[in-house]
Amino acid sequence: xxxxxxxxxxxxxxxxxxxxxxxxxxxxxxxxxxxxxxxxxxxxxxxxxxxxxxxxxxxxxxxxxxxxxxxxxxxxxxxxxxxxxxxxxxxxxxxxxxxxxxxxxxxxxxxxxxxxxxxxxxxxxxxxxxxxxxxxxxxxxxxxxxxxxxxxxxxxxxxxxxxxxxxxxxxxxxxxxxxxxxxxxxxxxxxxxxxxxxxxxxxxxxxxxxxxxxxxxxxxxxxxxxxxxxxxxxxxxxxxxxxxxxxxxxxxxxxxxxxxxxxxxxxxxxxxxxxxxxxxxxxxxxxxxxxxxxxxxxxxxxxxxxxxxxxxxxxxxxxxxxxxx
Amino acid sequence: xxxxxxxxxxxxxxxxxxxxxxxxxxxxxxxxxxxxxxxxxxxxxxxxxxxxxxxxxxxxxxxxxxxxxxxxxxxxxxxxxxxxxxxxxxxxxxxxxxxxxxxxxxxxxxxxxxxxxxxxxxxxxxxxxxxxxxxxxxxxxxxxxxxxxxxxxxxxxxxxxxxxxxxxxxxxxxxxxxxxxxxxxxxxxxxxxxxxxxxxxxxxxxxxxxxxxxxxxxxxxxxxxxxxxxxxxxxxxxxxxxxxxxxxxxxxxxxxxxxxxxxxxxxxxxxxxxxxxxxxxxxxxxxxxxxxxxxxxxxxxxxxxxxxxxxxxxxxxxxxxxxxxxxxxxxxxxxxxxxxxxxxxxxxxxxxxxxxxxxxxxxxxxxxxxxxxxxxxxxxxxxxxxxxxxxxxxxxxxxxxxxxxxxxxxxxxx
Numbered sequence: 001x002x003x004x005x006x007x008x009x010x011x012x013x014x015x016x017x018x019x020x021x022x023x024x025x026x027x028x029x030x031x032x033x034x035x036x037x038x039x040x041x042x043x044x045x046x047x048x049x050x051x052x053x054x055x056x057x058x059x060x061x062x063x064x065x066x067x068x069x070x071x072x073x074x075x076x077x078x079x080x081x082x083x084x085x086x087x088x089x090x091x092x093x094x095x096x097x098x099x100x101x102x103x104x105x106x107x108x109x110x111x112x113x114x115x116x117x118x119x120x121x122x123x124x125x126x127x128x129x130x131x132x133x134x135x136x137x138x139x140x141x142x143x144x145x146x147x148x149x150x151x152x153x154x155x156x157x158x159x160x161x162x163x164x165x166x167x168x169x170x171x172x173x174x175x176x177x178x179x180x181x182x183x184x185x186x187x188x189x190x191x192x193x194x195x196x197x198x199x200x201x202x203x204x205x206x207x208x209x210x211x212x213x214x215x216x217x218x219x220x221x222x223x224x225x226x227x228x229x230x231x232x233x234x235x236x237x238x239x240x241x242x243x244x245x246x247x248x249x250x251x252x253x254x255x256x257x258x259x260x261x262x263x264x265x266x267x268x269x270x271x272x273x274x275x276x277x278x279x280x281x282x283x284x285x286x287x288x289x290x291x292x293x294x295x296x297x298x299x300x301x302x303x304x305x306x307x308x309x310x311x312x313x314x315x316x317x318x319x320x321x322x323x324x325x
Numbered sequence: 326x327x328x329x330x331x332x333x334x335x336x337x338x339x340x341x342x343x344x345x346x347x348x349x350x351x352x353x354x355x356x357x358x359x360x361x362x363x364x365x366x367x368x369x370x371x372x373x374x375x376x377x378x379x380x381x382x383x384x385x386x387x388x389x390x391x392x393x394x395x396x397x398x399x400x401x402x403x404x405x406x407x408x409x410x411x412x413x414x415x416x417x418x419x420x421x422x423x424x425x426x427x428x429x430x431x432x433x434x435x436x437x438x439x440x441x442x443x444x445x446x447x448x449x450x451x452x453x454x455x456x457x458x459x460x461x462x463x464x465x466x467x468x469x470x471x472x473x474x475x476x477x478x479x480x481x482x483x484x485x486x487x488x489x490x491x492x493x494x495x496x497x498x499x500x501x502x503x504x505x506x507x508x509x510x511x512x513x514x515x516x517x518x519x520x521x522x523x524x525x526x527x528x529x530x531x532x533x534x535x536x537x538x539x540x541x542x543x544x545x546x547x548x549x550x551x552x553x554x555x556x557x558x559x560x561x562x563x564x565x566x567x568x569x570x571x572x573x574x575x576x577x578x579x580x581x582x583x584x585x586x587x588x589x590x591x592x593x594x595x596x597x598x599x600x601x602x603x604x605x606x607x608x609x610x611x612x613x614x615x616x617x618x619x620x621x622x623x624x625x626x627x628x629x630x631x632x633x634x635x636x637x638x639x640x641x642x643x644x645x646x647x648x649x650x651x652x653x654x655x656x657x658x659x660x661x662x663x664x665x666x667x668x669x670x671x672x673x674x675x676x677x678x679x680x681x682x683x684x685x686x687x688x689x690x691x692x693x694x695x696x697x698x699x700x701x702x703x704x705x706x707x708x709x710x711x712x713x714x715x716x717x718x719x720x721x722x723x724x725x726x727x728x729x730x731x732x733x734x735x736x737x738x739x
Binding site: 071072073075076077078095156160161162163179181182183184267268269270271272273274287288289290291292 | 402405406409412413424426427430431433434435436519520521522564565566568569578700702703704706707711714715717718719720733
């Protein structure tokens with residue numbers, strides 16, 4: 001189509017006289033450069049728009065919310081006064097802050113410790129390639145495949161003080177029943193157990209794929225040297241798995257810090273504040289009561305983002321360090 | 326070359342379209358459309374679809390006023406935020422049906438018109454029900470129905486335990502009945518003590534029944550009410566699960582048929598028949614006898630502020646249609662609510678005598694944001710449910726828990 005149209009046009013121009021016809025080479029080249037640039041921008045536009053609309057703007061808005069004193073009235077008429085870091089000061093002085101921060105730290109580190117060690121143990125176990133290994137491994141992925149609302153509700157029923165299956169089991173074993181979700185001493189442990197269960201498949205899958213990259217020759221050589229299974233694990237598997245382990249743990253940290261749904265569905269952060277973390281507290285401030293308290297909620301949210309950012313930077317650093325090797 | 330350029334242009338156009346699409350999304354979903362013949366109506370009943378009787382009723386009231394009404398149902402919590410955002414954008418719906426404690430919040434935000442502005446007549450509405458919508462001497466909206474709490478009891482369980490329901494008139498006789506039920510090997514009472522508004526809602530009949538006032542959470546009366554609940558748990562009259570029960574899970578416990586009593590609302594009337602329980606209804610007793618004031622639940626029909634004040638006249642016609650006696654009866658029977666006017670209540674009882682105890686309970690009920698508490702109520706309520714949780718879970722005594730709650734509430738409403 002184009003090849004036939006262009007010479008026809010030129011022919012017309014030649015007939016009409018040389019004055020109206022521009023030298024053919026340069027403008028075409030310029031147009032090519034310009035159109036190339038436009039095309040480049042056009043290719044960039046969707047991702048730039050996406051980043052601005054879905055990342056930059058919400059973040060900016062969250063920071064703005066936390067630095068102004070929003071009430072329901074000023075939220076509607078837009079006259080919230082700028083108060084600098086008043087909301088942060090208020091949040092940190094709040095009686096809930098230190099418990100929430102401690103619970104967040106305990107929840108994150110204990111979750112990671114158990115998820116990683118159980119995940120690693122299972123990965124090594126399934127790497128033995130016994131019969132049914134792949135079927136069993138697939139079964140272990142179930143927690144990952146279930147929607148969180150399903151698994152959290154199920155755990156909440158299982159942990160029910162009066163009619164839960166966990167307490168029935170304890171009773172059958174002659175042990176006293178535990179108020180998993182309704183005792184301030186146990187509620188954090190209950191949500192931890194559920195979260196560990198949910199996080200194991202992720203660790204299992206990543207570590208299992210890490211194991212596949214370790215050369216079988218090393219194990220063979222170690223066997224010839226008379227190393228037992230324990231020695232092989234600590235001298236070969238564990239050190240060679242270190243890069244993968246680092247990534248798994250750091251990703252897990254960032255994921256676990258912001259866990260909200262499991263806790264909210266199981267205990268709503270209760271009883272009283274005994275299982276409140278920064279994420280559930282932020283939600284409660286913003287949406288948990290009839291009267292929304294947007295500014296402190298945003299402040300708590302931003303504190304959580306800052307903590308996650310620190311771990312995110314550690315992750316990027318670690319990854320950069322590992323990449324060249 | 327040309328094809329390459331064309332593809333680039335196509336992508337640019339596509340990107341522009343995506344951008345426009347986003348802007349379109351941001352500005353759509355609003356209430357006030359340019360058309361003067363089209364009115365919008367938001368409510369918290371997502372369970373009713375386009376073919377539901379409720380939708381038909383709303384639309385027919387619009388038709389009578391000579392306009393079309395577009396009804397949208399949202400989840401209750403989403404609706405509050407949605408209404409605030411719409412107010413911020415200046416495109417509120419023409420009519421907004423919201424849960425009664427939210428009225429004071431939205432009025433405080435300045436997005437609702439008072440009856441002085443919209444000229445709605447609320448004189449026929451029961452004083453205790455409309456009180457939830459009265460803030461600073463102004464009234465914002467009309468209740469379309471009310472619900473409240475009472476004690477459902479299981480006749481079979483009470484009979485087996487040798488308890489006569491008529492003998493239960495105050496806290497002491499109720500606790501005696503629970504002791505007998507437990508001795509007979511059945512379960513006593515279930516309620517909802519969760520750390521949300523539901524927990525406060527369920528505790529308030531006992532709180533008010535002791536003579537306590539929401540402005541003083543650590544009064545001796547308040548301590549007596551919380552001690553009553555805490556002792557029930559300690560003695561095993563109430564299950565430990567009440568600490569995390571919502572009203573729905575509490576209902577499920579009662580529906581097993583093992584429990585003698587369940588504190589629950591008007592809206593469970595349909596379900597109790599389905600559960601096949603031989604049930605009776607008891608007004609929640611006050612500490613020393615007589616009915617305790619239970620909190621009123623139910624929604625208010627409000628008229629949000631519009632840029633074009635001419636719309637209010639038509640909106641008023643639609644609201645008057647929806648709140649006529651005949652429509653009150655239809656709507657409240659559908660929702661399993663009690664109507665807010667004496668005439669409509671009489672008509673409801675004439676149609677279904679089983680509603681009589683509920684009409685009495687609603688007449689004795691009290692709005693949570695009443696007593697001019699308004700937007701202070703949500704902050705007080707948050708401390709109240711926290712105190713209930715702390716005491717029930719045994720981490721503090723009722724005295725200490727309520728004292729902490731009073732300190733925190735006083736600081737929050739300052």
